[in-house]
Amino acid sequence: MLREVAVVGLGCTGCRPTTPGLSYKEIMFEAATRAFEDAGVDPRCDIDNFITCAEDYWEGFSIFDEFVPDQLGAVLRQLFTVTADGLFGLATAYMLIRTGEFDTVAVEAHSKASDILTFADIVAFALDPIFNRPLGGHPFYIAGLEMNRYLHETGASREACAHVVAKNRKNALSNAYAAHGANITVEDVLESEQLFYPLSRLDISPLADGCMVLVLASDKVAGKLTDTPIWVRGVGWNSDTPWLETRDWGRSVDTELAAKMAYKVAGIRNPQKEIDLAEIDDRFSYKELQNLEALQLCRRGEAGKLTEEGATERDGSIPINPSGGLLGVGYTLEASGLQKALEIVLQLRGEAGKRQVPDAETGLAQVWRGIPTASGAVAILSNRSRGAT
Amino acid sequence: MSAKIKKYAGERIKTADLRAGKVPVVRWRPKVRYAWSTGIAMSRFLKELKNGKIIARKCHKCNRIVVPPRMYCEMCFRPTDEWVYVKDSGIINTYSISYLAADATRTDKPTVVAVIEIDGASKGIGIVHIIGEAKPKDVTFGMKVKAVWKPPKERTGAITDIKYFKPVEV
Ligand SMILES: [Zn+2]
Numbered sequence: 430m431l432r433e434v435a436v437v438g439l440g441c442t443g444c445r446p447t448t449p450g451l452s453y454k455e456i457m458f459e460a461a462t463r464a465f466e467d468a469g470v471d472p473r474c475d476i477d478n479f480i481t482c483a484e485d486y487w488e489g490f491s492i493f494d495e496f497v498p499d500q501l502g503a504v505l506r507q508l509f510t511v512t513a514d515g516l517f518g519l520a521t522a523y524m525l526i527r528t529g530e531f532d533t534v535a536v537e538a539h540s541k542a543s544d545i546l547t548f549a550d551i552v553a554f555a556l557d558p559i560f561n562r563p564l565g566g567h568p569f570y571i572a573g574l575e576m577n578r579y580l581h582e583t584g585a586s587r588e589a590c591a592h593v594v595a596k597n598r599k600n601a602l603s604n605a606y607a608a609h610g611a612n613i614t615v616e617d618v619l620e621s622e623q624l625f626y627p628l629s630r631l632d633i634s635p636l637a638d639g640c641m642v643l644v645l646a647s648d649k650v651a652g653k654l655t656d657t658p659i660w661v662r663g664v665g666w667n668s669d670t671p672w673l674e675t676r677d678w679g680r681s682v683d684t685e686l687a688a689k690m691a692y693k694v695a696g697i698r699n700p701q702k703e704i705d706l707a708e709i710d711d712r713f714s715y716k717e718l719q720n721l722e723a724l725q726l727c728r729r730g731e732a733g734k735l736t737e738e739g740a741t742e743r744d745g746s747i748p749i750n751p752s753g754g755l756l757g758v759g760y761t762l763e764a765s766g767l768q769k770a771l772e773i774v775l776q777l778r779g780e781a782g783k784r785q786v787p788d789a790e791t792g793l794a795q796v797w798r799g800i801p802t803a804s805g806a807v808a809i810l811s812n813r814s815r816g817a818t
Numbered sequence: 819m820s821a822k823i824k825k826y827a828g829e830r831i832k833t834a835d836l837r838a839g840k841v842p843v844v845r846w847r848p849k850v851r852y853a854w855s856t857g858i859a860m861s862r863f864l865k866e867l868k869n870g871k872i873i874a875r876k877c878h879k880c881n882r883i884v885v886p887p888r889m890y891c892e893m894c895f896r897p898t899d900e901w902v903y904v905k906d907s908g909i910i911n912t913y914s915i916s917y918l919a920a921d922a923t924r925t926d927k928p929t930v931v932a933v934i935e936i937d938g939a940s941k942g943i944g945i946v947h948i949i950g951e952a953k954p955k956d957v958t959f960g961m962k963v964k965a966v967w968k969p970p971k972e973r974t975g976a977i978t979d980i981k982y983f984k985p986v987e988v
Contacts, residue, residue, distance in 0.1 A: 543855070546853055
């Protein structure tokens, strides 16, 4: 019988557009101390393994792995880096614990995006050097290509995308850790400067700094650490081809497959019925619609209409991104997925304050690794253990 | 070869072909620039270097005085408690004599790099710097050294505000 795995602690700094007064190490220390206090553990003896999720080019260091033990309490202890979004780190922690060799694992991811002076150039550096990079231009045109084809194939409206922005920025106003809460209208979005047709400035998640840490534990110790363990019921991940030339631009196939994997692990047969709320990738407004469909939370071509009808509002039938999502909280690089998982944990604990979604039992977190990737991960969390349902 | 695939694409390339530029490559120079926030600990440390001083942080739990300073003790995993000035002298813990420059070309004048345990900091804690005004063959373990600072006007708040450490007569 494989062990069950629960999130037993969380900590985050507030997300802020810029944090010039603190180093990335000091931000990590802040989030880590909060998470260990929340879990009631001493990282110097109680954590069996630490996972940090970081990409060298975001940090500006080669082999950034070496710079993380001190501020996580991981000196002379077990630590490794997953070069991917924090949700991949959470999936790795889940697997480590299920082996039976580890009882407690801490996962960290952060963004110090404000330290990066040439963000667009670094994203462009991720493009194919022979076929794509020489064409030049800001690489976010890739989002324009995907949005255009998605709207074309599904008939979702430009206005529905703008709706996503207005909803998420508004949700973020009730979230103390969000950087970009705002009262903006659908018209504001439509009238904002056009950048990568059909994408406008307000359709794009603004960057933010911040750090998230989650502590996971086996069922053997979770009950001793907390009265509100949030069980990881399933994880999934997937990658499509890097060829921009041959990708399916109308849908996110990697998200569809990552979701299928996570649902299978979690034993979920009817996601629309069994998922109560979700934090999904909304790096660009249309992604929320495309991902809703990829996650089978609605039928293909329905996401735009549902959004315009208000179904994805916090008090709607399927609340999406109650935290404010990446549009409202801010795009925190590799911490984006961990922010989504952290919000689901808060919601399922009933600790989401003003933005609490009532009576939620099972939630989903999903993230995309961003331009130019076609990689993503999904985690399903529940306040009911497998045995209880 | 694998069991299923008997021949993979590709052919043997001769050095002459490489030298003649017959093997195509794509060159790219990335534009990657950063401005790291030095934060609380590092900014104070750099500011003090500009004043010709070395500052450390003390942890009241393990009583270690650590330099360069950090706002948390990595051994106790708690915030450090106070600023402590340490001396600009110390002893050599270990050293190496480097005959290559950063671009791997051989230099006529070797550089002595050392880990210097700073006086006033806890045992085994110090900074990495260059040893000057000493013949490489004379450098040794436990040698007492002292910082040679740039003139105040030339200091920028950087580790190079100390030009090097030189041996002190005992
Ligand atoms: Zn200490």
